[in-house]
Amino acid sequence: MANADTILIERCQANDAAAFNEIVARYKSRVHNYVARMVGPNSDAEDLTQEVFIRAYVNMHSFQSRASLNTWLYRIATNICIDFARKTKRVKANTTTLMREDEESGEEIERDIPDSKFEPQSVLMNRELGDKLEQALELLPEKLRTVVLLHDIEGLAYDEIAHIIECPLGTVKSRLFNARAALRERLIPYLDGSSAPVRLSR
């Protein structure tokens, strides 16, 4: 994989457009998945994912061959998500006030609530657990969320994460521990400590 990436990068640096399309095809889902959980699964996530690939394309010549393409893309994505979160924090403060005005005016707000009447119990449970997980991830501080997403969902190693977030290895370990502990606290109604660990299917 890494060798194929190196060849793709070399072709890109020689201005081969098809090679960059190959990189996009290979990494778009992973990068989008990460970005969507960092900023929330909305239209911004797709725009930001595109931004990641545009920045990678523009800075293709500054890519260091000793780093992996995977790590490099996640590093760009992390920086873009952090910038986005900083910008939207200010906007969020304004939108909260508008929402309150809506509620005070007594207007009925239309909400999309799925009809779960005919769904099997297991699917319902999985969906509920999935929603709870997304909420729990969203509530995590940004620094903890970055580490747990990169490790437990994207499958990156400790040292790769240390390189992406530019922190010592010990910081990665402690953040991962804290993130998992916080998630466990929020998912505790769905956990059973006395039973052996269960592996959920995707």
Place this chain on the structure above:
Amino acid sequence: MNCKQANGLISEYIDNQLSARDTWELDRHFGECNPCQNLLNEMRQTVNIVAAAPEFKLSDDFASKLSARLALVQPAPPRNAWLSNLREAFRPGLRPAWVAGLGTCAIVAIMLVPTLMPNRPVDPRQVTQTKKAIERVVQFENVSNAVSDPFGDTAAASMVTTNSAESAANATNPEPIW
């Protein structure tokens, strides 16, 4: 290993990142301690739930939209290799290593500098001056000894002898005080 130590290592234990010895000690602890075993199971389940989180789907026109945006930009020209190497060497992740390295160098320098100082050639004039200074000090000491030492003075010595003879006589014929 106690419960607090075990809990601190639980995350690395789940990821198989511990040394064989730590793993063995934790295995033993979890075998003996039910609360810690429960915590381990809950943490493992949490990790499994996170890992099983569903993927978000990209819209079908993602690639075409991206191609349209890419057509408007150009790759930046390559930067100087030495500049990027320098940036890489001083990236924040390597700061602890730099601090540790510089600290070690400072300690080594403090220890080695006095031993590595070259021996300066001795100036003969300085030697004679020092000799003269020592002689002056010795002379001064002799004089001061002579002044403070009554045994060096013959008159004083004779006085000491007379006094001691009188006191010996007094000792043999004690006179009544009254």
